[in-house]
Amino acid sequence: MSELYMMVTITNRQLTRKFVECYKENGAQVGSVTVGMGTAANEILDYFGLDGMEKSVLFHLVTDAAWRQIKAALRKKMQIDLPGMGIAFIIPVSSVGGKKALNYLTCGQEFVKGEESTLKETKNELLVVxxxxxxxxxxxxxxxxxxxxxxxxxxxxxxxxENAQQFLGVTLVPEKEMLFIVVKSEQKNSIMRAIMEKAGLESKAQSIVFSLPVTDTAGMRLMEEMGET
Incomplete structure (x- = not known):
């Protein structure tokens, strides 16, 4: 059985293409890229050899085996441990909405479906659409x-x-929006199902959805109290 993770990479924008190509060479074909801005203090930037320029944030779904291979490539090929190269980390995925979406997001990776994430007792989940x-x-x-x-x-x-036609049977445009929704764990399946049915691959939105376990929250008391009434 395989474990599935969302791999997040933060690096300088000029290195984006190199990271994307490195990931494709090591099995992570499908991903999303957005823009961020570093906030570290000047003394921290100087210490690590970084700058305050815009950053690229990359999101990929990877299996545990793919992560091991990618991690080795990041160290050897990308020299990610050198100052200024960036950082990559992984977060366990709870579930993916639909087999087609799973096959597409993990295309090029060998994945044997097992149980959902080992973080089973979480009260909330983060839906990524x-x-x-x-x-x-x-x-x-x-x-x-x-x-x-x-x-x-x-x-x-x-x-x-370009892999969408093979795995999803549809053509996808590169311009995307990523939507993050924190939901109660007991609501997760119904909300994912509603998104897939009304805004899924057969709709104009062509949405793909997966979930990540949330171990704790603050600022959601009103939602919790409304759920108890």
Missing amino acids: IANHGYTELVMDAAREVHAAGGTVIHAKGTGT
């Missing part, structure tokens, strides 16, 4: 129908979309 640009309201309308609260949207560019 990747949708075509301009269709986040369609996604949120579907989620709200089953009592999801609000979400946060970031603009992104998809990588590996």
